[in-house]
Amino acid sequence: MKSKHLWALLLGASVPGVSANAQQASEHTAGSSATAAASSKTAATVAKAVVVPDSVRTADMQPLRFETSWGSADIIRGADGPVLGTVGWFRGFDVEKLVESSPHAVSEARRFQTDNFRGSLVSTIGAATVGIGILVAGSNANNASTPIIIIAGAGAVGWGLQHINNGYTALSKALWWYNRDQSH
Amino acid sequence: MSVQSLFIPYLAMSLAIMTSTALVEAQERTYDEAALRLESDLSGIRIVRGISDSVVLTAGMVKRSDVTRLVASSPNAVTQAKIFEANYRQGIWTGIAGLAVWAAVYGINHIGTNQPVTAPTTFVSIALVVYGTIRVDTAKRALSKAVWWYNRDLKV
Numbered sequence: 001m002k003s004k005h006l007w008a009l010l011l012g013a014s015v016p017g018v019s020a021n022a023q024q025a026s027e028h029t030a031g032s033s034a035t036a037a038a039s040s041k042t043a044a045t046v047a048k049a050v051v052v053p054d055s056v057r058t059a060d061m062q063p064l065r066f067e068t069s070w071g072s073a074d075i076i077r078g079a080d081g082p083v084l085g086t087v088g089w090f091r092g093f094d095v096e097k098l099v100e101s102s103p104h105a106v107s108e109a110r111r112f113q114t115d116n117f118r119g120s121l122v123s124t125i126g127a128a129t130v131g132i133g134i135l136v137a138g139s140n141a142n143n144a145s146t147p148i149i150i151i152a153g154a155g156a157v158g159w160g161l162q163h164i165n166n167g168y169t170a171l172s173k174a175l176w177w178y179n180r181d182q183s184h
Numbered sequence: 185m186s187v188q189s190l191f192i193p194y195l196a197m198s199l200a201i202m203t204s205t206a207l208v209e210a211q212e213r214t215y216d217e218a219a220l221r222l223e224s225d226l227s228g229i230r231i232v233r234g235i236s237d238s239v240v241l242t243a244g245m246v247k248r249s250d251v252t253r254l255v256a257s258s259p260n261a262v263t264q265a266k267i268f269e270a271n272y273r274q275g276i277w278t279g280i281a282g283l284a285v286w287a288a289v290y291g292i293n294h295i296g297t298n299q300p301v302t303a304p305t306t307f308v309s310i311a312l313v314v315y316g317t318i319r320v321d322t323a324k325r326a327l328s329k330a331v332w333w334y335n336r337d338l339k340v
Binding site: 063065066067068069070078079134137138139158161162165166168169172173175176179180183 | 221306317329333
Protein backbone atom coordinates (compact mmCIF):
# COMPACT_ATOMS: atom_id res chain seq x y z
CA MET A 1 0.00 0.00 0.00
CA LYS A 2 2.77 2.39 1.01
CA SER A 3 4.71 1.60 -2.12
CA LYS A 4 1.58 2.41 -4.19
CA HIS A 5 1.46 5.83 -2.50
CA LEU A 6 5.11 6.33 -3.27
CA TRP A 7 4.72 5.46 -6.97
CA ALA A 8 1.62 7.68 -7.25
CA LEU A 9 3.54 10.60 -5.78
CA LEU A 10 6.53 9.97 -8.01
CA LEU A 11 4.26 9.88 -11.07
CA GLY A 12 2.57 13.07 -9.92
CA ALA A 13 5.92 14.76 -9.48
CA SER A 14 6.82 14.18 -13.08
CA VAL A 15 3.60 15.82 -14.42
CA PRO A 16 4.60 19.52 -13.83
CA GLY A 17 7.85 18.88 -15.61
CA VAL A 18 6.08 17.47 -18.67
CA SER A 19 3.42 20.13 -18.91
CA ALA A 20 5.83 23.01 -18.41
CA ASN A 21 8.09 21.78 -21.12
CA ALA A 22 5.66 20.98 -23.88
CA GLN A 23 7.80 22.22 -26.77
CA GLN A 24 10.18 20.42 -29.04
CA ALA A 25 12.83 19.78 -26.43
CA SER A 26 10.42 18.35 -23.91
CA GLU A 27 10.41 14.75 -25.08
CA HIS A 28 14.05 14.19 -24.32
CA THR A 29 14.19 16.21 -21.12
CA ALA A 30 10.97 15.03 -19.56
CA GLY A 31 11.84 11.48 -20.49
CA SER A 32 15.14 11.68 -18.70
CA SER A 33 13.46 13.43 -15.76
CA ALA A 34 10.95 10.64 -15.37
CA THR A 35 13.62 7.99 -15.64
CA ALA A 36 15.78 9.73 -13.11
CA ALA A 37 12.87 10.21 -10.74
CA ALA A 38 11.98 6.58 -10.89
CA SER A 39 15.47 5.26 -10.40
CA SER A 40 16.67 7.65 -7.71
CA LYS A 41 14.48 9.17 -5.08
CA THR A 42 16.27 12.38 -4.27
CA ALA A 43 15.61 15.75 -5.86
CA ALA A 44 19.32 16.53 -6.21
CA THR A 45 19.86 13.45 -8.35
CA VAL A 46 16.94 14.36 -10.62
CA ALA A 47 18.29 17.86 -11.26
CA LYS A 48 21.77 16.49 -11.91
CA ALA A 49 20.46 13.99 -14.45
CA VAL A 50 18.55 16.61 -16.44
CA VAL A 51 21.11 19.41 -16.69
CA VAL A 52 24.27 17.80 -18.00
CA PRO A 53 27.23 20.15 -17.51
CA ASP A 54 29.12 20.97 -20.69
CA SER A 55 32.35 19.70 -19.25
CA VAL A 56 31.05 16.15 -19.00
CA ARG A 57 29.59 16.02 -22.50
CA THR A 58 31.02 13.33 -24.67
CA ALA A 59 32.88 14.19 -27.85
CA ASP A 60 29.86 13.16 -29.92
CA MET A 61 27.72 15.85 -28.26
CA GLN A 62 30.09 18.70 -29.14
CA PRO A 63 28.56 21.27 -31.52
CA LEU A 64 29.58 21.31 -35.17
CA ARG A 65 31.19 24.16 -37.08
CA PHE A 66 32.91 24.59 -40.42
CA GLU A 67 36.09 26.23 -41.63
CA THR A 68 36.52 27.33 -45.22
CA SER A 69 39.82 27.05 -47.02
CA TRP A 70 40.55 27.53 -50.73
CA GLY A 71 36.96 26.98 -51.77
CA SER A 72 36.42 23.91 -49.60
CA ALA A 73 35.10 23.65 -46.07
CA ASP A 74 35.94 21.20 -43.30
CA ILE A 75 33.07 20.25 -41.03
CA ILE A 76 34.54 19.96 -37.55
CA ARG A 77 33.13 18.77 -34.26
CA GLY A 78 34.25 20.97 -31.38
CA ALA A 79 36.77 23.81 -31.22
CA ASP A 80 39.73 21.68 -32.28
CA GLY A 81 37.91 18.44 -32.82
CA PRO A 82 38.02 15.90 -35.60
CA VAL A 83 37.21 16.82 -39.19
CA LEU A 84 34.05 14.88 -40.02
CA GLY A 85 34.10 15.67 -43.71
CA THR A 86 35.09 18.17 -46.37
CA VAL A 87 32.58 19.90 -48.65
CA GLY A 88 32.91 22.22 -51.64
CA TRP A 89 34.49 22.05 -55.10
CA PHE A 90 32.76 18.84 -56.11
CA ARG A 91 33.38 17.13 -52.77
CA GLY A 92 30.62 14.64 -52.08
CA PHE A 93 30.38 14.54 -48.28
CA ASP A 94 26.76 13.90 -47.25
CA VAL A 95 25.85 16.84 -44.99
CA GLU A 96 22.18 15.86 -45.06
CA LYS A 97 22.98 12.55 -43.41
CA LEU A 98 25.20 14.20 -40.82
CA VAL A 99 22.42 16.53 -39.65
CA GLU A 100 19.50 14.16 -40.24
CA SER A 101 18.38 14.39 -36.61
CA SER A 102 17.24 18.01 -37.18
CA PRO A 103 14.53 18.66 -39.82
CA HIS A 104 15.42 22.37 -40.20
CA ALA A 105 19.07 21.47 -40.65
CA VAL A 106 18.24 18.90 -43.31
CA SER A 107 16.39 21.42 -45.50
CA GLU A 108 19.30 23.88 -45.22
CA ALA A 109 21.77 21.10 -46.00
CA ARG A 110 19.83 20.37 -49.22
CA ARG A 111 20.05 24.04 -50.20
CA PHE A 112 23.77 23.96 -49.51
CA GLN A 113 24.34 20.96 -51.74
CA THR A 114 22.38 22.46 -54.66
CA ASP A 115 24.04 25.89 -54.48
CA ASN A 116 27.47 24.44 -53.89
CA PHE A 117 27.33 22.21 -56.98
CA ARG A 118 26.09 25.02 -59.25
CA GLY A 119 28.61 27.48 -57.87
CA SER A 120 31.51 25.05 -58.13
CA LEU A 121 30.69 24.17 -61.74
CA VAL A 122 30.23 27.73 -63.03
CA SER A 123 33.16 29.22 -61.12
CA THR A 124 35.48 26.46 -62.36
CA ILE A 125 34.46 27.15 -65.97
CA GLY A 126 34.90 30.89 -65.32
CA ALA A 127 38.34 30.43 -63.74
CA ALA A 128 39.46 28.33 -66.71
CA THR A 129 38.26 31.07 -69.06
CA VAL A 130 40.13 33.74 -67.10
CA GLY A 131 43.24 31.55 -67.13
CA ILE A 132 43.05 31.21 -70.91
CA GLY A 133 42.57 34.97 -71.21
CA ILE A 134 45.65 35.66 -69.06
CA LEU A 135 47.74 33.22 -71.07
CA VAL A 136 46.63 34.86 -74.29
CA ALA A 137 47.34 38.31 -72.81
CA GLY A 138 50.84 37.18 -71.82
CA SER A 139 51.65 35.71 -75.22
CA ASN A 140 52.50 37.36 -78.48
CA ALA A 141 49.13 36.30 -79.87
CA ASN A 142 47.51 39.04 -77.81
CA ASN A 143 44.45 40.45 -79.55
CA ALA A 144 41.28 42.47 -78.97
CA SER A 145 39.24 39.46 -77.83
CA THR A 146 41.46 38.96 -74.74
CA PRO A 147 39.65 41.45 -72.47
CA ILE A 148 36.29 39.99 -73.49
CA ILE A 149 37.46 36.49 -72.55
CA ILE A 150 38.80 37.71 -69.19
CA ILE A 151 35.69 39.75 -68.37
CA ALA A 152 33.36 36.89 -69.35
CA GLY A 153 35.41 34.48 -67.23
CA ALA A 154 35.46 36.86 -64.29
CA GLY A 155 31.68 37.26 -64.57
CA ALA A 156 31.22 33.51 -64.43
CA VAL A 157 33.57 33.28 -61.45
CA GLY A 158 31.56 36.02 -59.70
CA TRP A 159 28.23 34.27 -60.36
CA GLY A 160 29.69 30.97 -59.19
CA LEU A 161 31.20 32.47 -56.05
CA GLN A 162 27.89 34.10 -55.20
CA HIS A 163 26.22 30.68 -55.35
CA ILE A 164 29.02 29.12 -53.33
CA ASN A 165 28.55 31.84 -50.72
CA ASN A 166 24.80 31.18 -50.68
CA GLY A 167 25.64 27.54 -50.16
CA TYR A 168 27.89 28.28 -47.21
CA THR A 169 25.21 30.50 -45.71
CA ALA A 170 22.84 27.52 -45.93
CA LEU A 171 25.53 25.26 -44.41
CA SER A 172 25.99 27.73 -41.57
CA LYS A 173 22.23 27.66 -40.92
CA ALA A 174 22.17 23.87 -41.13
CA LEU A 175 24.86 23.52 -38.48
CA TRP A 176 23.23 26.24 -36.35
CA TRP A 177 19.93 24.33 -36.35
CA TYR A 178 21.68 21.03 -35.78
CA ASN A 179 23.60 22.39 -32.78
CA ARG A 180 20.41 23.93 -31.42
CA ASP A 181 18.45 20.72 -31.67
CA GLN A 182 21.33 18.64 -30.32
CA SER A 183 21.64 20.79 -27.22
CA HIS A 184 17.99 20.29 -26.26
CA MET B 185 5.55 5.59 6.39
CA SER B 186 2.88 8.29 6.66
CA VAL B 187 1.55 10.45 3.86
CA GLN B 188 3.09 13.50 5.57
CA SER B 189 6.53 11.97 5.47
CA LEU B 190 6.13 11.38 1.75
CA PHE B 191 4.90 14.91 1.13
CA ILE B 192 8.28 16.60 1.79
CA PRO B 193 10.23 14.47 -0.72
CA TYR B 194 7.37 14.99 -3.16
CA LEU B 195 7.64 18.77 -2.81
CA ALA B 196 11.42 18.70 -3.09
CA MET B 197 11.25 16.51 -6.17
CA SER B 198 8.60 18.69 -7.85
CA LEU B 199 10.67 21.78 -7.14
CA ALA B 200 13.79 20.16 -8.57
CA ILE B 201 11.99 19.07 -11.73
CA MET B 202 10.41 22.47 -12.26
CA THR B 203 13.80 24.14 -11.70
CA SER B 204 15.52 21.85 -14.16
CA THR B 205 12.72 22.36 -16.69
CA ALA B 206 13.08 26.11 -16.33
CA LEU B 207 16.83 25.75 -16.81
CA VAL B 208 16.36 23.82 -20.04
CA GLU B 209 13.83 26.37 -21.29
CA ALA B 210 16.14 29.24 -20.38
CA GLN B 211 18.97 27.51 -22.22
CA GLU B 212 16.75 27.03 -25.27
CA ARG B 213 15.70 30.68 -25.18
CA THR B 214 19.31 31.82 -24.81
CA TYR B 215 20.47 29.84 -27.83
CA ASP B 216 17.49 30.85 -29.98
CA GLU B 217 17.91 34.52 -29.16
CA ALA B 218 21.66 34.92 -28.87
CA ALA B 219 23.59 32.21 -30.70
CA LEU B 220 25.63 33.56 -33.58
CA ARG B 221 26.32 32.18 -37.04
CA LEU B 222 28.14 33.36 -40.11
CA GLU B 223 26.87 34.34 -43.52
CA SER B 224 28.97 35.56 -46.41
CA ASP B 225 28.60 37.10 -49.81
CA LEU B 226 30.96 38.84 -52.23
CA SER B 227 30.94 42.02 -50.15
CA GLY B 228 32.10 40.34 -46.95
CA ILE B 229 31.04 38.36 -43.90
CA ARG B 230 27.93 38.97 -41.83
CA ILE B 231 27.47 37.76 -38.28
CA VAL B 232 23.83 36.91 -37.67
CA ARG B 233 22.24 36.47 -34.28
CA GLY B 234 19.56 34.05 -33.22
CA ILE B 235 16.51 32.56 -34.83
CA SER B 236 15.36 36.02 -36.00
CA ASP B 237 18.31 36.31 -38.42
CA SER B 238 19.23 39.81 -37.27
CA VAL B 239 22.58 40.97 -38.65
CA VAL B 240 24.69 42.20 -35.74
CA LEU B 241 27.98 42.81 -37.50
CA THR B 242 29.32 43.10 -41.03
CA ALA B 243 32.99 42.50 -41.71
CA GLY B 244 33.88 44.17 -44.99
CA MET B 245 37.11 45.27 -46.58
CA VAL B 246 36.79 48.97 -45.77
CA LYS B 247 35.29 49.35 -42.31
CA ARG B 248 37.03 47.81 -39.31
CA SER B 249 34.71 45.32 -37.61
CA ASP B 250 34.73 44.99 -33.85
CA VAL B 251 34.24 41.26 -33.49
CA THR B 252 36.22 41.26 -30.25
CA ARG B 253 33.61 43.43 -28.56
CA LEU B 254 30.76 41.31 -29.90
CA VAL B 255 32.15 38.11 -28.38
CA ALA B 256 33.61 39.78 -25.28
CA SER B 257 31.68 37.48 -22.93
CA SER B 258 33.82 34.49 -23.95
CA PRO B 259 37.63 34.70 -23.38
CA ASN B 260 38.40 31.94 -25.91
CA ALA B 261 36.24 33.68 -28.51
CA VAL B 262 38.05 36.97 -27.90
CA THR B 263 41.42 35.31 -28.61
CA GLN B 264 40.14 34.01 -31.94
CA ALA B 265 38.42 37.29 -32.78
CA LYS B 266 41.75 39.10 -32.44
CA ILE B 267 43.33 36.70 -34.94
CA PHE B 268 40.44 37.39 -37.31
CA GLU B 269 40.81 41.15 -37.02
CA ALA B 270 44.57 40.97 -37.55
CA ASN B 271 44.24 39.06 -40.80
CA TYR B 272 40.94 39.63 -42.58
CA ARG B 273 41.17 43.11 -44.06
CA GLN B 274 44.91 42.88 -44.60
CA GLY B 275 44.40 39.66 -46.57
CA ILE B 276 41.68 41.16 -48.74
CA TRP B 277 43.74 44.26 -49.53
CA THR B 278 46.82 42.19 -50.36
CA GLY B 279 44.78 40.13 -52.82
CA ILE B 280 43.27 43.26 -54.34
CA ALA B 281 46.78 44.77 -54.67
CA GLY B 282 47.86 41.66 -56.57
CA LEU B 283 44.99 41.98 -59.03
CA ALA B 284 45.50 45.73 -59.33
CA VAL B 285 49.19 45.34 -60.19
CA TRP B 286 48.37 42.96 -63.02
CA ALA B 287 45.48 45.09 -64.30
CA ALA B 288 47.59 48.29 -64.17
CA VAL B 289 50.48 46.71 -66.07
CA TYR B 290 48.04 45.25 -68.58
CA GLY B 291 46.43 48.68 -69.08
CA ILE B 292 49.76 50.53 -69.39
CA ASN B 293 51.08 47.98 -71.87
CA HIS B 294 48.06 48.52 -74.08
CA ILE B 295 48.56 52.28 -74.35
CA GLY B 296 50.34 52.92 -77.61
CA THR B 297 52.22 49.83 -78.72
CA ASN B 298 50.63 46.56 -77.76
CA GLN B 299 52.94 44.84 -75.22
CA PRO B 300 52.22 41.54 -73.41
CA VAL B 301 52.25 41.45 -69.59
CA THR B 302 55.63 40.14 -68.48
CA ALA B 303 56.02 36.87 -66.60
CA PRO B 304 57.55 38.48 -63.46
CA THR B 305 54.55 40.83 -63.20
CA THR B 306 52.15 37.91 -63.48
CA PHE B 307 54.20 35.99 -60.89
CA VAL B 308 54.17 38.88 -58.41
CA SER B 309 50.42 39.33 -58.90
CA ILE B 310 49.72 35.64 -58.31
CA ALA B 311 52.00 35.64 -55.24
CA LEU B 312 50.13 38.60 -53.74
CA VAL B 313 46.74 37.00 -54.42
CA VAL B 314 47.86 33.69 -52.88
CA TYR B 315 49.33 35.41 -49.81
CA GLY B 316 46.16 37.46 -49.38
CA THR B 317 43.99 34.37 -49.68
CA ILE B 318 46.06 32.56 -47.04
CA ARG B 319 45.54 35.44 -44.62
CA VAL B 320 41.80 35.59 -45.34
CA ASP B 321 41.58 31.83 -44.74
CA THR B 322 43.41 32.22 -41.43
CA ALA B 323 40.97 34.98 -40.49
CA LYS B 324 37.90 32.92 -41.43
CA ARG B 325 39.12 29.89 -39.48
CA ALA B 326 39.61 32.10 -36.42
CA LEU B 327 36.16 33.66 -36.85
CA SER B 328 34.56 30.22 -37.08
CA LYS B 329 36.25 29.26 -33.81
CA ALA B 330 35.29 32.59 -32.19
CA VAL B 331 31.61 32.06 -33.00
CA TRP B 332 31.79 28.44 -31.84
CA TRP B 333 33.32 29.43 -28.48
CA TYR B 334 30.84 32.26 -28.04
CA ASN B 335 27.87 29.95 -28.66
CA ARG B 336 29.34 27.29 -26.41
CA ASP B 337 29.85 29.71 -23.53
CA LEU B 338 26.26 30.92 -23.91
CA LYS B 339 25.08 27.57 -22.60
CA VAL B 340 27.38 27.22 -19.60
